[in-house]
Amino acid sequence: MTIPVYLDCDTGIDDSLALLYLLHSPEIRLLGIGAVHGNIDAETAARNTLDLLALAGADVPVAIGARDPRAGGYAGGAPHVHGVDGIGGVALPPSGRAAVAESAAEMLVRLAAEHPGELEVLAVGPLTNLAAALDLDPDLPTKVRRVVVMGGAARTSGNVSAVSEANIHNDPEAAALVVAAPWPIVLVPLDVTMAHRFTEADQAALAASADPAARAVGAMLDQYFTFYQGVYGVRGCALHDPLAAALLVGGITATHAPAVPVVVDDTHGPGRGQTLVDLRHQRSGETDVPGAHVRVVLDIDPPLAPHLRERLLARYGPSVG
Amino acid sequence: MTIPVYLDCDTGIDDSLALLYLLHSPEIRLLGIGAVHGNIDAETAARNTLDLLALAGADVPVAIGARDPRAGGYAGGAPHVHGVDGIGGVALPPSGRAAVAESAAEMLVRLAAEHPGELEVLAVGPLTNLAAALDLDPDLPTKVRRVVVMGGAARTSGNVSAVSEANIHNDPEAAALVVAAPWPIVLVPLDVTMAHRFTEADQAALAASADPAARAVGAMLDQYFTFYQGVYGVRGCALHDPLAAALLVGGITATHAPAVPVVVDDTHGPGRGQTLVDLRHQRSGETDVPGAHVRVVLDIDPPLAPHLRERLLARYGPSVG
Numbered sequence: 001m002t003i004p005v006y007l008d009c010d011t012g013i014d015d016s017l018a019l020l021y022l023l024h025s026p027e028i029r030l031l032g033i034g035a036v037h038g039n040i041d042a043e044t045a046a047r048n049t050l051d052l053l054a055l056a057g058a059d060v061p062v063a064i065g066a067r068d069p070r071a072g073g074y075a076g077g078a079p080h081v082h083g084v085d086g087i088g089g090v091a092l093p094p095s096g097r098a099a100v101a102e103s104a105a106e107m108l109v110r111l112a113a114e115h116p117g118e119l120e121v122l123a124v125g126p127l128t129n130l131a132a133a134l135d136l137d138p139d140l141p142t143k144v145r146r147v148v149v150m151g152g153a154a155r156t157s158g159n160v161s162a163v164s165e166a167n168i169h170n171d172p173e174a175a176a177l178v179v180a181a182p183w184p185i186v187l188v189p190l191d192v193t194m195a196h197r198f199t200e201a202d203q204a205a206l207a208a209s210a211d212p213a214a215r216a217v218g219a220m221l222d223q224y225f226t227f228y229q230g231v232y233g234v235r236g237c238a239l240h241d242p243l244a245a246a247l248l249v250g251g252i253t254a255t256h257a258p259a260v261p262v263v264v265d266d267t268h269g270p271g272r273g274q275t276l277v278d279l280r281h282q283r284s285g286e287t288d289v290p291g292a293h294v295r296v297v298l299d300i301d302p303p304l305a306p307h308l309r310e311r312l313l314a315r316y317g318p319s320v321g
Numbered sequence: 322m323t324i325p326v327y328l329d330c331d332t333g334i335d336d337s338l339a340l341l342y343l344l345h346s347p348e349i350r351l352l353g354i355g356a357v358h359g360n361i362d363a364e365t366a367a368r369n370t371l372d373l374l375a376l377a378g379a380d381v382p383v384a385i386g387a388r389d390p391r392a393g394g395y396a397g398g399a400p401h402v403h404g405v406d407g408i409g410g411v412a413l414p415p416s417g418r419a420a421v422a423e424s425a426a427e428m429l430v431r432l433a434a435e436h437p438g439e440l441e442v443l444a445v446g447p448l449t450n451l452a453a454a455l456d457l458d459p460d461l462p463t464k465v466r467r468v469v470v471m472g473g474a475a476r477t478s479g480n481v482s483a484v485s486e487a488n489i490h491n492d493p494e495a496a497a498l499v500v501a502a503p504w505p506i507v508l509v510p511l512d513v514t515m516a517h518r519f520t521e522a523d524q525a526a527l528a529a530s531a532d533p534a535a536r537a538v539g540a541m542l543d544q545y546f547t548f549y550q551g552v553y554g555v556r557g558c559a560l561h562d563p564l565a566a567a568l569l570v571g572g573i574t575a576t577h578a579p580a581v582p583v584v585v586d587d588t589h590g591p592g593r594g595q596t597l598v599d600l601r602h603q604r605s606g607e608t609d610v611p612g613a614h615v616r617v618v619l620d621i622d623p624p625l626a627p628h629l630r631e632r633l634l635a636r637y638g639p640s641v642g
Contacts, residue, residue: 155476162582162599163592194604233605261483267590271484276591278483283515284554 003028004115005248006108008065009241010038010125011048013082013224016217017198017308018124018241019049023058023213024311025249030058031111031119034065034104038125038170040077040086042067045125046099048087054095056213062097065104066128069171078166081227088223090216105132112143121147122248123178124241126167131174134181141183150244151175152189152262152275154296159231160273164265165190169273172266179264179275185294186254187262188247189275192297193240196304200225200235205309214312242308247297251307256299258282259292324349325436326569327429329386330562331359331446332369334403334545337538338519338629339445339562340370344379344534345632346570351379352432352440355386355425359446359491361398361407363388366446367420369408375416377534383418386425387449390492399487402548409544411537426453433464442468443569444499445562447488452495455502462504471565472496473510473583473596475617480552481594485586486511490594493587500585500596506615507575508583509568510596513618514561517625521546521556526630535633563629568618572628577620579603580613 005028009015022030033053035046046064053060068074083089102110108129112119121144123130130147134140151167158164168175179185198221206218221237228237246252261278265271277296281289326349330336343351354374356367367385374381389395404410423431429450433440442465444451451468455461472488479485489496500506519542527539545558552559567573582599586592598617602610 157599157601157604159601162584162597162601163595231601231604263483263591265590265592267588267592269586269588269590269592270584270597271586271588271590271592271595274484274592276483278478280478280480280483280552283478283552286554 002026004031004119005029006032006034006111006119006121008034008036008104008121008123008125008129009049010036010040010045011052012039012045012086012241013088013220014239014241015039015124016048016052016087016220018245019052020056020213020217021242021245021308021311023056024314025251027249030060032107033060033062034107034129035062036065036104036125036129037067037069037074038077038167039082041074044086050097050099051092051095052213052216054097055092055216061100063102063104063107064099066132069126069128070131070173083223088220090219092216104129105136108133109137109140112140116143118145119143120145120248122245123147124150124244126170127174127178128171131177134177141181144183146184146186148186148188148244148248150188150193150241152187154189154191154275154277154279154298156191156194158274159190163271164273168264168275172264172273176264176266179262179294182293186247186257187275187294187296188244189296192300193243194238196239196243197236198239198305202305202309205313209313239304239308243304246304246307251311252300252302252304254297255301257295257297259288259295261289261292262294262296325352325440326350327353327355327432327440327442329355329357329425329442329444329446329450330366330370331357331361332366332373333360333407334409334541335560335562336360336445337373337408337541339566340373341377341534341538342563342566342629342632344377345635346572348570351381353428354381354383355428355450356383357386357425357446357450358388358390358395359398359488360403362395365407371418371420372413372416373534373537375418376413376537382421384423384425384428385420387453390447390449391452391494404544409541411540413537425450426457429454430458430461433461437464439466440464441466441569443566444468445471445565447491448495448499449492452498455498462502465504467505467507469507469509469565469569471509471514471562473508475510475512475596475598475600475619477512477515479595480511484592485594489585489596493585493594497585497587500583500615503614507568507578508596508615508617509565510617513621514564515559517560517564518557519560519626523626523630526634530634560625560629564625567625567628572632573621573623573625575618576622578616578618580609580616582610582613583615583617
């Protein structure tokens with residue numbers, strides 16, 4: 001049995017890596033994709049997703065979701081990180097395909113109803129669409145098997161502010177709702193995603209691939225590496241979204257992921273957008289806090305980069321449900 | 322030349338340890354002590370301080386400071402941590418000495434004026450008195466050599482909430498002012514203080530001392546160890562205030578203490594009382610952020626416990642300026 005998956009993304013360079021990884025993962029079937037504001041505007045995120053899918057030979061329905069966070073308007077994305085087009089200026093062949101008519105939130109609600117207790121949600125952008133889906137169907141948490149979220153920071157620094165990570169910071173009000181809803185959540189914070197990187201050797205391997213989609217993603221990494229050179233001091237990049245994808249797929253395993261209380265700061269103070277992860281109980285060697293429904297991934301095994309590289313360069317084609 | 326020191330404290334069991342350590346440190350001369358609300362009410366903190374000083378054979382002026390935080394009232398201390406009297410129910414011989422007439426803030430302002438450019442401030446309680454001193458003398462930061470503050474949490478969990486430490490949490494408004502003022506600050510957060518502990522062997526050594534003050538502090542540790550057993554899973558205690566004292570004295574050295582932006586969350590959101598320490602630049606191997614006036618201590622050398630134990634049991638008596 002393969003896992004039915006709904007992906008929510010703001011494609012995005014690392015979103016592109018994650019999408020390509022998912023397409024090369026026979027453990028899952030990708031039933032639908034929602035686009036959301038974040039790294040780039042929602043329409044462009046959908047366009048990038050559709051064109052990359054076509055280049056990879058995959059046909060997955062893409063729905064456009066929220067154009068703006070729940071409070072305030074779209075802030076203009078992150079051109080310094082992902083480029084002005086979200087994919088590092090790499091011109092993908094226009095697919096000619098269009099987004100479906102339903103919204104991303106409607107798609108998620110429908111897929112959950114069609115696959116009750118089985119659907120898994122992978123959210124690698126701001127959580128606006130997931131919050132909208134909770135508005136549409138308050139019983140959604142009982143129908144979804146689990147929600148894997150790339151977002152937040154527990155013990156490590158943020159990447160937008162001292163304490164806040166971009167996906168959460170881009171819509172703290174939505175994140176607060178999603179994290180509080182009673183579904184099993186696997187939160188994949190910067191603590192792990194900043195520790196797993198692609199290097200220039202990984203990029204060179206993608207560039208030498210026979211697969212045009214892998215080559216395109218490899219080309220996108222130029223922009224991403226340039227940004228991360230300012231962060232790490234060397235060319236390379238963090239593997240945020242692919243790490244969350246690999247955890248959902250099971251290609252890697254969370255070796256330390258306690259279930260603990262998590263609250264999102266949606267004030268307008270200096271902590272806005274922070275995920276407050278309560279790890280106080282860890283000091284005594286305890287792991288899970290009774291009743292907590294959010295697992296926070298603090299360590300994984302095996303290392304992500306070799307696994308990711310191997311999958312992206314695998315000869316078998318995309319697996320689509 | 323010995324260092325002239327003003328101590329601000331909410332005595333408190335680890336405050337008592339720190340005070341005894343300071344009295345056994347010939348590198349400094351303790352010119353005055355201000356008491357503040359926090360672990361216990363300000364009057365009791367002053368009383369505990371006066372009685373412990375007398376038991377140690379030391380005569381240092383003690384001033385009563387703020388009874389309440391800048392916003393709201395005294396919240397009742399931490400009897401589960403320090404006991405209902407602040408010192409674990411250990412009856413110190415009444416000294417018969419009284420606090421001086423000036424307030425703690427007035428004492429600090431006076432001492433800074435008398436020792437311009439030389440006075441060092443050690444604050445191991447809520448920062449209400451320091452904020453009040455800034456109100457009295459806005460030029461105070463130009464007169465004080467440095468301020469060593471036990472407080473906050475950078476990469477580790479808080480001890481009052483998921484993210485906030487007690488001294489900062491007990492008066493975030495004061496802490497925000499003190500941290501923003503342009504004096505050199507050494508912030509000693511839970512990241513280091515939770516990692517350095519006293520064990521039952523250390524307590525036994527104090528209990529066997531010929532010095533009645535050392536024996537009294539050893540007796541206080543019963544209460545403190547009971548609380549920390551719930552935190553660590555074993556009897557023992559964190560060495561919060563002594564660690565800050567030892568850094569000021571120079572008995573230990575900060576081996577990793579980058580100068581970085583620090584902001585205190587004084588909202589009423591979930592992050593209230595957090596010290597937001599911006600360590601993002603550390604990812605590239607950089608250390609100091611230009612213009613930052615707060616050094617955040619993340620590692621020390623040598624380990625504190627043996628140094629502290631040796632000093633507390635030293636045969637030479639208190640050194641008072």
